[in-house]
Amino acid sequence: MPDPEPSIESATNAALKRLPVLLRRAWYGLNQAFRHRISHLGLTPDQFSILRWLSEGDPQGLTQRTLTDLMASDPNTITSTLARMEKNRLITRVPHEHDKRANRVRMQPAGKRAFEKGRKLAMELQENVLDVLPVARRAKFLEELEAIADSCAATVEKSPFKRKAGPRCPESAD
Numbered sequence: 001m002p003d004p005e006p007s008i009e010s011a012t013n014a015a016l017k018r019l020p021v022l023l024r025r026a027w028y029g030l031n032q033a034f035r036h037r038i039s040h041l042g043l044t045p046d047q048f049s050i051l052r053w054l055s056e057g058d059p060q061g062l063t064q065r066t067l068t069d070l071m072a073s074d075p076n077t078i079t080s081t082l083a084r085m086e087k088n089r090l091i092t093r094v095p096h097e098h099d100k101r102a103n104r105v106r107m108q109p110a111g112k113r114a115f116e117k118g119r120k121l122a123m124e125l126q127e128n129v130l131d132v133l134p135v136a137r138r139a140k141f142l143e144e145l146e147a148i149a150d151s152c153a154a155t156v157e158k159s160p161f162k163r164k165a166g167p168r169c170p171e172s173a174d
Contacts, residue, residue: 019148023148030125030129031045033125033129034048034121034122034125037121037122037124037125038118038121038122041114041117041118042088042114043090043114043118044081046071046073046077046081047081047084047085047090048114048115048118048122049071050067050071050078050081050082050085050091050105051090051091051107051111051112051114051115051118052115052119053066053067053070053071054067054091054105054106054107054111054115055107055112055115060097060104060106061094061104061105061106062104062105063096063099063102063103063104063105064078064079064082064093064102064103064105065102067082067105072153082105085111088110089108089110089111090107090108090110090111090114091105091106091107091108091111092105092106092108093105093106094106
């Protein structure tokens with residue numbers, strides 16, 4: 001005798017239990033694939049993301065605080081990443097014109113060149129990964145994934161257990 005169909009509630013509970021595992025597997029696989037593709041550029045995925053935010057942001061540069069928020073990271077990690085990027089002449093940090101406590105981070109010509117090369121590789125990787133979905137579903141999938149990411153961020157903000165800053169997972173370190 002065939003098993004009865006699972007109830008909507010049990011199917012939903014099973015999916016919810018799998019969400020963290022699936023998101024982590026997806027992120028880790030994508031991060032590692034991208035890390036391998038851009039390693040010859042002397043960039044890490046986090047450094048590429050910083051260059052991306054800088055290329056899309058204020059032409060005067062972004063503050064370290066803004067980059068920390070955009071990267072969903074902690075200030076110490078961003079500071080050390082920026083120090084390595086500055087040493088490699090990918091970015092420069094200059095004092096903010098109005099806020100003496102802040103620095104503006106600006107992309108240098110070498111950073112722009114590395115970003116443009118990495119961007120092509122990132123777009124190719126995205127296409128390869130999304131190839132498992134029909135073309136008509138890709139935009140909707142990305143919209144839904146963004147909604148999940150926003151929901152996760154909102155959940156952190158509402159949490160009574162929220163910490164100011166903490167250690168990151170070793171595999172996500174720059």
